[in-house]
Amino acid sequence: xxxxxxxxxxxxxxxxxxxxxxxxxxxxxxxxxxxxxxxxxxxxxxxxxxxxxxxxxxxxxxxxxxxxxxxxxxxxxxxxxxxxxxxxxxxxxxxxxxxxxxxxxxxxxxxxxxxxxxxxxxxxxxxxxxxxxxxxxxxxxxxxxxxxxxxxxxxxxxxxxxxxxxxxxxxxxxxxxxxxxxxxxxxxxxxxxxxxxxxxxxxxxxxxxxxxxxxxxxxxxxxxxxxxxxxxxxxxxxxxxxxxxxxxxxxxxxxxxxxxxxxxxxxxxxxx
Numbered sequence: 001x002x003x004x005x006x007x008x009x010x011x012x013x014x015x016x017x018x019x020x021x022x023x024x025x026x027x028x029x030x031x032x033x034x035x036x037x038x039x040x041x042x043x044x045x046x047x048x049x050x051x052x053x054x055x056x057x058x059x060x061x062x063x064x065x066x067x068x069x070x071x072x073x074x075x076x077x078x079x080x081x082x083x084x085x086x087x088x089x090x091x092x093x094x095x096x097x098x099x100x101x102x103x104x105x106x107x108x109x110x111x112x113x114x115x116x117x118x119x120x121x122x123x124x125x126x127x128x129x130x131x132x133x134x135x136x137x138x139x140x141x142x143x144x145x146x147x148x149x150x151x152x153x154x155x156x157x158x159x160x161x162x163x164x165x166x167x168x169x170x171x172x173x174x175x176x177x178x179x180x181x182x183x184x185x186x187x188x189x190x191x192x193x194x195x196x197x198x199x200x201x202x203x204x205x206x207x208x209x210x211x212x213x214x215x216x217x218x219x220x221x222x223x224x225x226x227x228x229x230x231x232x233x234x235x236x237x238x239x240x241x242x243x244x245x246x247x248x249x250x251x252x253x254x255x256x257x258x259x260x261x262x263x264x265x266x267x268x269x270x271x272x
Contacts, residue, residue, distance in 0.1 A: 004115070005119065005123050005154050005158075006150065006157055006188070007150050007151060009104040009119065009122065011150070012122050012123060012126050013096065015148065016092075016096060016129060017092075019126065019129045019130045020088075020089075020129055020133075022145055023048070023051060023088070023133040023136050024089060026133065026136040027048060027136060027140065030044050030142075032045035032080075032081040034140060034141070036135040036138050036139045037138055038135070038138065038229060038230050039228075039253060042139075044136060044139035044140065045081055045084055047132050047136050047139060048081070048084040048085055048088055048132075049084050049087075050132060051128075051132040052084065052087040054091075054125060054129065054132070055088065055091030055092050058095055058121050058125050059091075059094065059095055061108070061109055061110065061121065062098060062102075062108045064108070092129075099122050099125075102118045104118050104119045105117050105119065106118045108121070112166060127151075127154075127155050127159075130151065131230065134147075135230070147220070147225065148221075149186060149219075152219075152220035152221045152225075153185055153186060153188050153220045155224040155227075155228075156183060156220065156223055156227060157188075157190070159224075159228060159252065159256070160183065160201035161201050161203075163256055164192065164199060164252060164255060165199060165201040167256075168199055168251060168254065169198070169199065173251065174194075174195075174197060175195060175196060175199060176196070176247065177194075177195070177196070177244075178195035178196070179193075179213045179214070179241060180194075180211055180212045181213060181216065181240075182204070182214075183216045183217070184215065184216070184217040184218075184223075185217070185219070185220040185223045185224070188220075189204040190202065190203055190204055191210075194247075194248075212240070213240050213241040213244045214238065214240025214241040214242070214244050214245050215237075215238075215239045216237070216248075217237045217239075218236035218237055222236050227249075228256065229253060
């Protein structure tokens with residue numbers, strides 16, 4: 001099973017620039033203390049600071065820095081929205097320049113054994129920036145820009161295979177029972193299997209049949225944002241075992257939030 005994204009290198013770089021611009025635009029008339037509704041629990045200022053952390057941490061990883069080495073002290077949310085936005089803008093420009101200068105297959109340190117290349121970080125930075133953009137728009141009280149369908153499908157693939165299928169295992173977290181779920185978005189399908197010992201998510205063929213306890217389906221953008229905890233359950237269609245579906249959602253919160261600066265061994269780039 002290929003670890004590589006569903007979106008090609010050039011498209012990912014274009015989308016990273018677009019998502020960064022949308023994030024910055026959302027900050028223009030918004031108060032820095034405006035809260036983000038949803039799972040992140042941040043304010044607008046904290047969201048922008050986190051986006052800047054992402055850029056610095058990604059560059060550190062790519063240059064071989066040990067993840068536990070503290071970064072230089074970034075501006076605090078209280079230091080002013082302009083300083084935070086300026087730091088993110090400069091960091092994103094430096095990050096995109098680094099991505100442009102290196103072939104996507106160029107080896108570099110990552111925290112996922114299936115992909116130790118620049119591609120991993122382009123993909124990770126893109127999806128993290130997208131979630132930070134969504135949070136910034138939410139805090140600013142402006143309409144949320146839908147996630148592009150191809151980006152959303154790749155985001156679904158990443159959260160299921162990287163976070164559910166790998167990250168939970170490294171945290172020593174397992175499901176409380178055995179279940180199988182299917183996720184559908186457009187022409188793409190994923191099969192998710194869990195029990196008390198292991199969890200996995202794989203890309204599946206549209207016509208695959210077999211045991212499944214529940215199905216999650218909807219527009220790619222809605223499914224993607226629901227999996228990341230940014231949209232309520234009513235925005236997607238949930239059928240079958242709702243307890244298993246709820247457990248999937250809860251496990252994803254553990255996988256993606258456990259590492260947002262709350263665990264010393266991993267810096268904020270790990271989660272969004």
